[in-house]
Amino acid sequence: MQLNISRAILLSTEFSNGKNSKPVKMAGILDVPKPRITCSLLSQYISRPVCFVGRVEKVHPTGKTFTVADGEGKIATVELNDPLEEELSGIVEVIGMVSNKGVLMANTYNLLREDKGIPFDLELYTEALKVIHDFPQHYPFEVAASG
Amino acid sequence: MLNSSKKSKVQQKSSPGLKGGYNESSTVGGYTQSPGGFASPAPSQGGEKKGRTRASQIIPCTVSQLMSASQADEAFKVGDVEVSQVTIVGIIRSTDKSMTNIQYKVDDMTGAPMDVKQWVDTEDPGVDSTVLPPGTYVKVSGNLRSFQNHRSVVAFGVRPLEDMNEITSHMLEVVQAHMALGKPLTMSSAGGGGTGSDVTPISRPAMESRGGSYEGANDMVNNGLSANQNQVLSLIRGCHDAKGISIQELKQRLGVMSMNVIKQAVEFLSNEGHIFSTIDEDHYKSTDNDE
Numbered sequence: 340m341q342l343n344i345s346r347a348i349l350l351s352t353e354f355s356n357g358k359n360s361k362p363v364k365m366a367g368i369l370d371v372p373k374p375r376i377t378c379s380l381l382s383q384y385i386s387r388p389v390c391f392v393g394r395v396e397k398v399h400p401t402g403k404t405f406t407v408a409d410g411e412g413k414i415a416t417v418e419l420n421d422p423l424e425e426e427l428s429g430i431v432e433v434i435g436m437v438s439n440k441g442v443l444m445a446n447t448y449n450l451l452r453e454d455k456g457i458p459f460d461l462e463l464y465t466e467a468l469k470v471i472h473d474f475p476q477h478y479p480f481e482v483a484a485s486g
Numbered sequence: 487m488l489n490s491s492k493k494s495k496v497q498q499k500s501s502p503g504l505k506g507g508y509n510e511s512s513t514v515g516g517y518t519q520s521p522g523g524f525a526s527p528a529p530s531q532g533g534e535k536k537g538r539t540r541a542s543q544i545i546p547c548t549v550s551q552l553m554s555a556s557q558a559d560e561a562f563k564v565g566d567v568e569v570s571q572v573t574i575v576g577i578i579r580s581t582d583k584s585m586t587n588i589q590y591k592v593d594d595m596t597g598a599p600m601d602v603k604q605w606v607d608t609e610d611p612g613v614d615s616t617v618l619p620p621g622t623y624v625k626v627s628g629n630l631r632s633f634q635n636h637r638s639v640v641a642f643g644v645r646p647l648e649d650m651n652e653i654t655s656h657m658l659e660v661v662q663a664h665m666a667l668g669k670p671l672t673m674s675s676a677g678g679g680g681t682g683s684d685v686t687p688i689s690r691p692a693m694e695s696r697g698g699s700y701e702g703a704n705d706m707v708n709n710g711l712s713a714n715q716n717q718v719l720s721l722i723r724g725c726h727d728a729k730g731i732s733i734q735e736l737k738q739r740l741g742v743m744s745m746n747v748i749k750q751a752v753e754f755l756s757n758e759g760h761i762f763s764t765i766d767e768d769h770y771k772s773t774d775n776d777e
Contacts, residue, residue: 457651463654472715479550480596
């Protein structure tokens with residue numbers, strides 16, 4: 340039944356960027372900073388919430404896990420709570436916690452639309468990540484107490 | 487032995503000369519698009535500063551910056567940058583439509599989703615009042631507001647992104663704008679040939695100094711030191727105390743910069759010979775105070 344409801348919502352949206360924006364399991368993770376990272380930073384963010392953008396590589400037949408490639412070509416594994424309902428491809432943005440094995444335990448994900456004929460430049464995004472990590476004072480992933 | 491900095495972006499040699507700036511032009515009072523190497527075909531919308539006066543600047547920000555901004559009366563400040571009209575780019579997490587307005591929660595990953603309120607003009611047929619669904623990436627243009635300690639953005643524009651490269655461009659624009667507009671903590675240029683002016687790290691930026699501070703930002707990336715290193719060096723230079731300035735005081739003055747980043751900068755500057763320790767490993771003075 341839940342499948343039908345979510346399909347109905349998907350069909351009714353005209354501006355939906357992602358084919359599948361899964362509902363939040365843990366409301367908490369969306370209410371905290373989720374630093375944007377690449378594979379090389381996974382080990383530094385173990386047990387922390389992150390946002391990972393990459394190109395879908397391979398989807399496991401069970402649909403419960405898939406691999407993504409970041410802009411540097413490195414591969415990360417993503418595990419889902421619920422198996423995928425449809426085939427996933429293209430650029431995906433995953434939010435989740437990094438397990439102590441470096442696997443991204445996905446809480447929610449969405450596809451970055453490329454249907455307007457404008458491809459997403461993943462390599463450029465990765466370069467931008469370097470910039471924002473180099474200048475945390477200008478792009479903070481934390482909320483300081485407001486004065 | 488040269489310091490092996492952990493960040494690959496940092497140049498090893500701090501020689502003067504043109505090295506990797508983020509801006510070549512120094513238009514006073516405006517921040518310019520970074521030339522070259524920027525492949526996104528999407529025009530930057532709502533990113534241009536219109537003038538020097540506060541009211542007409544629209545500044546790209548992150549939600550975290552808006553939430554952390556200090557407030558004096560009706561004026562907000564992110565660091566040294568006054569913000570009023572802002573743009574944010576994020577994904578809609580929830581929507582709530584009423585007769586007169588639409589409320590969104592927009593998440594840009596820097597913190598909890600920001601409340602965005604868009605007034606619906608029921609009489610104007612030209613205004614699109616279709617509610618954008620959750621999962622839509624949008625660019626919000628509006629004014630930062632605080633009501634009963636609750637921050638929100640009152641939007642005059644909420645536009646769904648069609649080119650997702652705008653996510654990337656917004657990230658870069660945020661860094662560029664805040665770097666260019668924020669008063670660096672010194673007036674003198676690092677790396678020789680300094681103006682010899684007094685360093686006043688905590689003074690209020692005057693209108694005129696904005697032009698000067700922009701030049702400073704340009705200088706900052708021309709001497710081979712990163713922005714962080716330059717800021718740390720400037721503070722150390724400004725200290726005329728014989729025993730130098732302590733790392734703790736650097737942390738106090740540098741607010742958002744983490745202790746680790748400060749320590750890394752100090753280590754690098756020390757190895758390069760810009761500073762030396764005085765009474766202990768926590769106190770430093772500059773090797774070339776130009777006063």
